[in-house]
């Protein structure tokens with residue numbers, strides 16, 4: 456079953472929850488709440504990656520996330536560190552994180568692959584073409600699905616050459632990063648092609664701009680949680696290893712629907728003549 460990764464941004468400026476969990480205590484409380492809501496993993500970030508965001512020095516990033524990781528690890532939560540800084544990944548590993556979630560797939564920091572290899576942690580390589588200031592200017596694709604897969608394959612080759620175990624790498628198509636609205640829908644439509652690469656796949660659609668397209672104009676960001684939960688189900692059906700979401704409770708309920716449907720066995724009345732019954736007949740008794 457697809458895992459749920461709850462988002463915990465310890466930042467003043469993330470686009471949908473900026474500032475809400477910026478203090479250590481509020482962040483810890485929210486992490487515990489995400490687990491209670493059904494999260495299997497908690498992804499902790501100290502630098503916003505939203506388009507246009509300003510960079511945060513790694514020491515400030517670490518002062519935001521390390522106390523939170525230390526405390527949540529003490530509570531037994533499975534944690535990932537959302538960073539493209541190798542020094543932050545190393546400090547997070549020491550504090551108890553077991554997954555490095557690098558939105559740059561190792562491109563932002565030349566030391567990241569070595570740290571990933573050295574720590575032996577699970578490593579999420581997301582498709583990425585540039586930092587928040589540039590990402591919206593590098594959105595040209597011939598075919599977004601084949602281009603993203605090809606660029607991820609280059610990252611996997613570089614990571615494994617640097618000593619990262621192939622079976623510790625998770626791939627992520629990077630929804631919303633250097634993608635126009637239609638690119639995101641095309642990628643969601645072909646998540647099966649990512650799963651077929653043979654590595655676990657993580658999908659992060661939560662509250663992203665492209666979801667506004669299916670809502671009334673001007674709908675508040677939190678209303679994107681419903682389409683997010685629908686994308687979670689589509690991702691699970693395509694074989695995703697995990698979905699990264701802010702509203703864990705909604706995605707948990709949505710994935711529970713899928714689990715219930717999958718567990719149900721159609722009951723075929725044995726005496727029915729003329730072969731298999733129609734699906735509507737199965738559900739009537």
Ligand code: PMM
Pocket residue numbers: 462464469470471500503504505537556557558579581627629630657658659660661662699
């Ligand atoms: N998206 C964001 C941040 N980190 N990590 C992965 N692996 N995949 C994503 O899609 C992803 C990510 C941006 O969302 P946020 O600002 O709400 O955290």
